[in-house]
Amino acid sequence: MTNGINIELVNLTKRFGKNEVLKGINLIIPAGQFVAIVGKSGCGKSTLLRIIANLEQKTDGESLKDGIQQEDFSGVRVMFQEDRLLPWLSVLENVGVGTKLIKNWQPLALKALDQVGLKDRANEWPHVLSGGQKQRVALARALSAKPRLLLLDEPLGALDALTRLEMQNLIEELWLNQKYTSLLVTHDVAEAITLADRIILIEDGNLALDLPVKLPRPRTRSNPKFAELEEILLQHLLGQQNEKSTKPKELQAII
Numbered sequence: 223m224t225n226g227i228n229i230e231l232v233n234l235t236k237r238f239g240k241n242e243v244l245k246g247i248n249l250i251i252p253a254g255q256f257v258a259i260v261g262k263s264g265c266g267k268s269t270l271l272r273i274i275a276n277l278e279q280k281t282d283g284e285s286l287k288d289g290i291q292q293e294d295f296s297g298v299r300v301m302f303q304e305d306r307l308l309p310w311l312s313v314l315e316n317v318g319v320g321t322k323l324i325k326n327w328q329p330l331a332l333k334a335l336d337q338v339g340l341k342d343r344a345n346e347w348p349h350v351l352s353g354g355q356k357q358r359v360a361l362a363r364a365l366s367a368k369p370r371l372l373l374l375d376e377p378l379g380a381l382d383a384l385t386r387l388e389m390q391n392l393i394e395e396l397w398l399n400q401k402y403t404s405l406l407v408t409h410d411v412a413e414a415i416t417l418a419d420r421i422i423l424i425e426d427g428n429l430a431l432d433l434p435v436k437l438p439r440p441r442t443r444s445n446p447k448f449a450e451l452e453e454i455l456l457q458h459l460l461g462q463q464n465e466k467s468t469k470p471k472e473l474q475a476i477i
């Protein structure tokens with residue numbers, strides 16, 4: 223069961239002046255799915271996510287949530303690479319930002335902090351936390367609003383390798399429990415394979431590859447199929463793929 227939001231992009235186009243950044247993207251993401259978006263720097267990943275989050279205006283086409291176009295769709299939360307915590311608020315109050323209009327925001331915020339393993343730090347200031355802990359607080363802030371769609375824009379990009387792996391486990395565990403729709407922009411192909419049901423590769427503003435990932439969870443790099451999938455994606459990213467490797471039939475044999 224999922225309470226996630228269904229996303230539909232129809233011929234989604236974005237231009238910044240003469241620069242056409244998204245060139246007519248068509249994509250359906252069913253409710254509850256975990257989708258990763260990968261692609262070279264500047265290919266339009268964040269712009270796509272920001273349009274879905276209504277942080278950016280589209281130029282043309284449609285960006286629909288549960289079939290409708292609505293700017294203030296509730297239940298959408300975004301997490302960025304920077305934690306964006308407010309230094310003058312306690313950890314608990316930072317988690318409560320955005321849900322403070324709800325009468326009983328404290329129990330919700332505490333529960334979310336508990337889910338990310340930081341309940342005992344509720345009354346501290348953000349500056350005493352490590353980078354990884356701050357990102358956990360940012361995740362708790364997104365979760366306290368009980369999201370139906372969680373948009374993650376390279377949220378682990380600034381973390382060290384070990385903390386990053388821990389956070390990936392946490393992000394997967396929370397999504398498996400709560401089954402919101404999740405959209406992750408990442409530069410890390412292994413991270414995409416670890417977390418996503420499906421990987422979308424954007425190339426120069428176009429959807430270049432739509433790859434289902436059918437490996438059992440939890441996923442480990444020791445699985446040879448993981449490595450094969452990683453190789454396919456890296457070859458695409460490096461532009462070294464030959465015609466054959468893009469054929470869906472051959473991909474199906476690997477995943």
Ligand SMILES: Nc1ncnc2c1ncn2[C@@H]1O[C@H](COP(=O)(O)OP(=O)(O)OP(=O)(O)O)[C@@H](O)[C@H]1O
Binds near residue numbers: 241243267268270
């Ligand atoms: N507000 C803006 N005004 C003008 N151009 C913009 C703006 N935002 C993004 N762009 C341009 O749109 C293109 C895509 O940017 P975007 O941030 O979506 O790429 P990205 O794939 O997320 O890149 P990265 O992986 O480096 O974060 C880039 O050429 C960028 O310069």
